[in-house]
Amino acid sequence: MxxxxxxxxxxxxxxxxxxxxxxxxxxxxxxxxxxxxPTKFLEQILLDLxxxxxxxxxxxxxGGYSLAxxxxxxxxxxxxxFIDGPIGPIACVxxxxxxxxxxxxxxxxxxxSQVGNSISKIIDQVTFEDLLKRTNKANxxxxxxx
Amino acid sequence: MxxxxxxxxxxxxxxxxxxxxxxxxxxxxxxxxxxxxPTKFLEQILLDLxxxxxxxxxxxxxGGYSLAxxxxxxxxxxxxxFIDGPIGPIACVxxxxxxxxxxxxxxxxxxxSQVGNSISKIIDQVTFEDLLKRTNKANxxxxxxx
DNA sequence: TGTATACTCTACTAACATAGTAGAGATTAT
DNA sequence: ATAATCTCTACTATGTTAGTAGAGTATACA
Ligand code: FES
Ligand code: FES
Numbered sequence: 343m344x345x346x347x348x349x350x351x352x353x354x355x356x357x358x359x360x361x362x363x364x365x366x367x368x369x370x371x372x373x374x375x376x377x378x379x380p381t382k383f384l385e386q387i388l389l390d391l392x393x394x395x396x397x398x399x400x401x402x403x404x405g406g407y408s409l410a411x412x413x414x415x416x417x418x419x420x421x422x423x424f425i426d427g428p429i430g431p432i433a434c435v436x437x438x439x440x441x442x443x444x445x446x447x448x449x450x451x452x453x454x455s456q457v458g459n460s461i462s463k464i465i466d467q468v469t470f471e472d473l474l475k476r477t478n479k480a481n482x483x484x485x486x487x488x
Numbered sequence: 489m490x491x492x493x494x495x496x497x498x499x500x501x502x503x504x505x506x507x508x509x510x511x512x513x514x515x516x517x518x519x520x521x522x523x524x525x526p527t528k529f530l531e532q533i534l535l536d537l538x539x540x541x542x543x544x545x546x547x548x549x550x551g552g553y554s555l556a557x558x559x560x561x562x563x564x565x566x567x568x569x570f571i572d573g574p575i576g577p578i579a580c581v582x583x584x585x586x587x588x589x590x591x592x593x594x595x596x597x598x599x600x601s602q603v604g605n606s607i608s609k610i611i612d613q614v615t616f617e618d619l620l621k622r623t624n625k626a627n628x629x630x631x632x633x634x
Numbered sequence: 635t636g637t638a639t640a641c642t643c644t645a646c647t648a649a650c651a652t653a654g655t656a657g658a659g660a661t662t663a664t
Numbered sequence: 665a666t667a668a669t670c671t672c673t674a675c676t677a678t679g680t681t682a683g684t685a686g687a688g689t690a691t692a693c694a
Contacts, residue, residue, distance in 0.1 A: 343489065343490070343577045344489070344578075345578040345600070346682085347681075347682060348681080348682075348683095350578060350587045350588075351587065357595070369641090370640075370641075371640080380684085383682065383683055383684085385641080385643095386643095386683090388641085389641085389642070389643080392641095392642095399640090399641060399642090400640090401639090401689075401691055402638095402639065402640060402690055402691025402692055403639050403691060403692040404639090404640090404692065405639075405641060405690085405691070406640075406641085407641090431489045432496060441497065447623075449503070449619045449622045449623050450496075450500070452622075453564065457489075457607050460606045460607065460609075460610060461606065461607065464603055465603065473595045473596075476598075477593070477595050492651090492652065492653085493652075493654090494652080515668085515669065515670090517668095517669085526653085526654065526655085528655060529653070529655085532654090532672095535670085535671070535672080545671090546661095546669085547660075547661040547662060547670045547671085548662025548663055548667095548670080549661095549662060549663040549664070549667075549668050550662085550663065551662070551668075552669075553670090
């Protein structure tokens with residue numbers, strides 16, 4: 343697994359939208375400024391996320407994006423997989439990989455499988471509600487220290 | 489973490505050399521044929537592995553490569569890190585990553601860190617002796633079934 | 635109805651990484 | 665000597681990433 347900029351941006355964007363869940367939609371421009379993501383790049387990312395059903399949009403004057411489901415119903419893993427592809431550390435765990443012939447007797451494949459599973463166990467379990475709570479807590483702590 | 493062809497080839501090569509540990513050096517050509525790796529590519533990989541101290545070489549007529557340490561003293565993690573770089577799923581866990589500003593308060597960083605640790609726990613623990621044993625066992629089982 | 639605002643869609647591009655290939659050179663056993 | 669084998673540097677084709685560009689569509693509101 344490798345988290346690209348696109349993936350990183352997508353996650354940060356969804357977390358931001360999670361923070362506005364239930365309120366008015368948020369404009370790309372606001373997200374772009376707040377999260378420091380190139381506007382035109384973010385446009386594309388949001389379109390992808392919309393097509394996948396993670397977010398929904400509203401056009402026109404008071405338009406913008408909002409989360410399509412409750413933050414508790416979106417996991418980190420879903421988003422990562424959608425944007426950055428399968429979790430496995432090598433293609434042979436997920437699909438064809440021309441370096442692998444003896445798939446049956448290969449001792450490495452088993453390891454890569456274990457690695458994939460242990461990653462999944464982490465990211466498929468944490469939702470954006472969890473992350474939201476942690477953010478709030480982090481900010482509170484931060485304010486207290488000042 | 490992403491295992492590239494180069495990394496995959498390196499691991500398979502070292503495992504092969506582990507199987508010949510203590511015996512005569514193995515020629516690149518033999519490895520190349522047996523493991524189905526492009527010869528000139530394998531040359532480069534073996535030079536890298538040599539410079540890193542994983543293997544040693546002998547030139548001339550009966551030359552070839554052999555493992556520089558006991559199979560039990562080389563872990564999967566060492567080789568993977570050397571060939572394919574750091575384990576973390578995102579650069580910010582290992583080094584500078586321009587998408588990350590608020591490193592202190594970022595809720596994702598903690599997750600990526602967990603992911604990295606859980607990968608490390610697997611690959612830093614398994615040695616090529618372990619893999620060798622498993623290969624032998626796999627082959628025995630295979631023969632038995634025939 | 636006009637217009638500003640905001641999302642939609644397709645195409646293009648620069649930079650980098652990957653997976654090799656090519657070829658000349660150095661060492662060693664016989 | 666010479667054949668076999670490792671050594672080293674440079675080159676290249678392909679794909680991926682991280683954007684940019686620009687024209688088009690929908691909506692609120694005066
Ligand atoms: S690494 Fe894919 S089967 Fe061995
Ligand atoms: S993802 Fe790097 S600090 Fe948040």
